[in-house]
Amino acid sequence: MALHHFGTDGVRGKYGEGLTKEMAYRIGRYLGLSIDGRAPKIVLSRDTRESGAALKDALIEGIVTTGGEVYDEGVCTTPSISYLTLKHRFDFGVMISASHNPYYDNGIKVFNSVGEKLEEEVEERIESYMDQEMDDLPRNEGKCFDGEFLREEYLNWLLSKVDPRVKGLKVLVDCANGSASTVAPEFFQKAGVQATIMFANPDGKNINRDCGSTHLETVERTLKEGDYDFGFAFDGDADRFLAFRKDGLFLDGDRLIYLNALARHKKGALKGNRVVITVMSNYGLRKALEQANIGMEIVAVGDKNVQACLKEKDLEVGGEQSGHVIFLNELNTGDGFLSCINLMNIAVEDPETLARAQEAKSYPQKLVNLRFESRAKMDAILNDPEIKNLIATVHASLGDTGRVLVRCSGTEPLIRVMAEALDELRCIDAVDTIVKAINEKAN
DSSP: OOOOOEEBTEEEEEBTTTBOHHHHHHHHHHHTSOBTTBOOEEEEEEOSOTTHHHHHHHHHHHHHHHTOEEEEEEEOOHHHHHHHHHHHTOSEEEEEOOTTSOTTEEEEEEEOTTSSBOOHHHHHHHHHHHHOSSOOSOOOOOEEEEOTHHHHHHHHHHHHTSOGGGTTOEEEEEOTTSGGGGTHHHHHHHHTOEEEEESOOOOSSOTTTTOGGGOOHHHHHHHHHSOOSEEEEEOTTSSOEEEEETTOOEEOHHHHHHHHHHHHHHTTOSGGGEEEEETTSOHHHHHHHHHTTOEEEEEOSSHHHHHHHHHHHTOOEEEOTTSOEEETTTOSSOOHHHHHHHHHHHHHHOHHHHTTGGGSOOOOEEEEEEEOSOHHHHHHHHTOHHHHHHHHHHHHHTGGGEEEEEEEOSSSSEEEEEEEESSHHHHHHHHHHHHHHHHHHHO
16 A cells, blocks of 8 residues: 655655655656657746755656656746646646745645646555555656746746736835745836845745745834835745735735635626635634625635635635635636735725725634644544544534634644634633643643
8 A cells, every 4th residue: 555645735744754856756757657658748846945956856867767858947936837837738747845844844746737736546646656666667768958938938927917007016025035036036027016025045945944924024024114015925935925015914815815805806707706715714704705795615724625626616716824825717726926916906906905904804813733753643633532522612612703623734744723713812722722632642
């Protein structure tokens, strides 16, 4: 039985341990397999982590050894791979990144020929091959091409989405020392936006370190000190985006979803008059959507689940509180730059809607992450009858004005314990009660 290498966002782990060059080589070998007698075409990119180059080389070696043709885009964003795969009908797109994780982690995300995350059955076949002792795949002579011109195509596509009236906006941009570092300076310059670029000097180890969408302190402080219309922050591979309004109001993924839904709803252009959100979306977003007469579909955490629901229900706007927002009519995955563009466009086209962002109130929330040595240990604890009963009891105690959510992270060995309530003390007490019980059970 194959090990479960693929999680909610590709294969991810600490470089050299959970993710190795050998694993990357095997993934490349499988992707390079002949498709109906022809060599597959694959586009590949990476973020700025120091391990990215080695993993890229291993992937390329695997692809060309099997006979595939690979185009190396260089350092760029995860959504660029989704866009380019669909535009050029590549058979696969590959991104080497661990998103918002520290530099010592890395990951391999694979997209299918329409720019969507790879199907589970294909992931399972790759996993079986990765784990078998013998490498029995055929060997052929493939090719590797310089694909840096593709980054310019992606940039031009982004620019085509920008309302010309954004010229003159003054923004602060945190690139997280990641993928956005290679796109943001040229993008904002060509868009005519006055951008102060921060954290765009990657050294292989400083990606996401005290910067980016997981460390907003510097952007928030600098915004207050200067005269800016917005403060923007990307994560390591630029598929997530968070922002601050001029007055300091925080625009997380929930508020970005609300603003985009509201702007489209006002014009009668919100497909299905519904959005897709996850179980982690704040209770305040649900209330705001209800009051605006906008419906919602609620799915499990993960952009893959959001995208699948958007596609199934024929909807266009959805995402996660963390800043991963998908506009399915424009791209099959979340794109931080596309989110940024849509926010700037709203600011110049419909300032009244931008002023309503605070209607999506953020109810008091507490989240505690508990780290474990294995997924098996986490599953055992969460399936324990005493823990399950306690979680149900605490959830019920909050009634209709709050909720509890306890789940395993899809990308790290963590149990996440979250509660929301109108009263902050009840919120804290709910989380503390569950965390204490889990820790006691673990020990």
